[in-house]
Amino acid sequence: MMKKISILGSTGSIGRQTLDVVRANREAFCIMGLSGNHNIDLLEAQIKEFQPKIAAVMDHEKALELSKRLGKCSTEVLAGMEGLIAIATMEEIELLMTAVVGMVGLLPTIKAIQSKKNIALANKETLVTAGEIVMEEARRNQVKIIPVDSEHSAIFQCLKGYNLKEVNRIILTASGGPFRGFQRNQLEKVTLEETLKHPKWNMGKKISVDSATLMNKGLEVIEAKWLFDLEQHQIEVVVHPQSIIHSMVEFIDSSILAQLGCPDMRVPIQFALTYPNRVENQLQRLNFSELRELTFEKPDMENFTCLKLAIEAMNQGGSYPTVLNAANEVLVDRFLQRKIGFMDIPNEIESVLENNPFKKVEDINEIIVIDQWTRDFVNNRISS
Numbered sequence: 001m002m003k004k005i006s007i008l009g010s011t012g013s014i015g016r017q018t019l020d021v022v023r024a025n026r027e028a029f030c031i032m033g034l035s036g037n038h039n040i041d042l043l044e045a046q047i048k049e050f051q052p053k054i055a056a057v058m059d060h061e062k063a064l065e066l067s068k069r070l071g072k073c074s075t076e077v078l079a080g081m082e083g084l085i086a087i088a089t090m091e092e093i094e095l096l097m098t099a100v101v102g103m104v105g106l107l108p109t110i111k112a113i114q115s116k117k118n119i120a121l122a123n124k125e126t127l128v129t130a131g132e133i134v135m136e137e138a139r140r141n142q143v144k145i146i147p148v149d150s151e152h153s154a155i156f157q158c159l160k161g162y163n164l165k166e167v168n169r170i171i172l173t174a175s176g177g178p179f180r181g182f183q184r185n186q187l188e189k190v191t192l193e194e195t196l197k198h199p200k201w202n203m204g205k206k207i208s209v210d211s212a213t214l215m216n217k218g219l220e221v222i223e224a225k226w227l228f229d230l231e232q233h234q235i236e237v238v239v240h241p242q243s244i245i246h247s248m249v250e251f252i253d254s255s256i257l258a259q260l261g262c263p264d265m266r267v268p269i270q271f272a273l274t275y276p277n278r279v280e281n282q283l284q285r286l287n288f289s290e291l292r293e294l295t296f297e298k299p300d301m302e303n304f305t306c307l308k309l310a311i312e313a314m315n316q317g318g319s320y321p322t323v324l325n326a327a328n329e330v331l332v333d334r335f336l337q338r339k340i341g342f343m344d345i346p347n348e349i350e351s352v353l354e355n356n357p358f359k360k361v362e363d364i365n366e367i368i369v370i371d372q373w374t375r376d377f378v379n380n381r382i383s384s
């Protein structure tokens, strides 16, 4: 039987690779919903190829333009957050791939969970900003959250068949990013172009900047806490520049399982789509006799303070991860527009966390208020 799925963010890096996996397994999947934001040229091509029932475009003007372009095509085009939610909750689908970037994915993900859809979760900001609420909602509705992020997919794969009570700790691997080994005075001078050149992965711009500041690893620590119900002392980060070991689990008997492979997101994406089964593919295989070395080092949290700030925000709990995430989203966006420097990202996040007036979070509405307060606070600071 074909698995019916929708993709939020089909025009992005994860979205496009999800469609690559679908293309290679045409008989297994049926695309019911697709969404984009600005790139309607690509969305139009995807609609013509996959003929989903609904397509959603966040940007209202672009939605109108796409609708005109498609003419009599059977795909219905919807706009804005309502459109994203419609795709996420379509009656026909059993799995939603959340491949949008940023906390904009939160509401559609929650609505999908409440509509009993399993989630293939790439959109890590959703769990960072509202992990407790999202996981509780998933438990209540008995839906599966299947991680797509390479490290979390690795842990999920290592845990298959095991009980979480048998886990001592997890070891999240980090590439170290393009500036591994840099000191603060060097980081102050890095350019946007250098920042976007990740040594191992070809990804969207926001996550590429996050990898360079090590915020990506901080977000992943928080993501892991919620996905696997771990305490802070059970999560270790180790820098592994070759990105061959995607992460590891140490069990209570001191045995460690690792998941390895060439760095290719189509592997964890495929695993999430076909879970609980594995399906053959033609992707590149690891050649151990050509692998010269696998090395490991401690992450540098003195020069790359984003990782430290994220771990502290996780430990403080309540609203802190929401503030951290929102501040990071605004600052990365400003950096991508060349309005601020690389080191303004950690420095400004530190200031906003110190000024956080909120402490507790009760529900999604409070998350949205705290997120908006943070965006306004950061925007006011950097434009004044």
Ligand SMILES: NC(=O)C1=CN([C@@H]2O[C@H](COP(=O)(O)OP(=O)(O)OC[C@H]3O[C@@H](n4cnc5c(N)ncnc54)[C@H](OP(=O)(O)O)[C@@H]3O)[C@@H](O)[C@H]2O)C=CC1
Pocket (backbone or CB within 6 Å): 008, 009, 010, 011, 012, 013, 014, 015, 035, 036, 037, 038, 039, 040, 058, 098, 099, 100, 101, 102, 104, 122, 123, 124, 125, 148, 149, 150, 201, 202, 203, 204, 205, 206, 207, 265
């Ligand atoms: N890329 C990777 O290899 C990995 C990514 N991830 C995570 O997956 C998520 C997606 O990352 P990635 O694919 O790299 O990101 P991209 O920037 O490549 O793609 C983002 C997608 O979200 C859409 N989008 C952007 N802003 C909005 C908005 N405001 N409302 C609705 N849709 C929007 C984009 O539309 P459009 O392009 O049409 O404007 C695009 O479809 C992130 O959370 C990232 O951290 C995790 C592990 C690896």
Ligand SMILES: CC(=O)[C@@H](O)[C@H](O)COP(=O)(O)O
Pocket (backbone or CB within 6 Å): 149, 150, 151, 173, 174, 175, 176, 177, 201, 207, 210, 211, 212, 216, 217, 265
């Ligand atoms: C592919 C993936 O999952 C990314 O999140 C990747 O981990 C980024 O690499 P860093 O380890 O440099 O953050």
Ligand SMILES: [Mn+2]
Pocket (backbone or CB within 6 Å): 149, 150, 151, 220
């Ligand atoms: Mn990752």
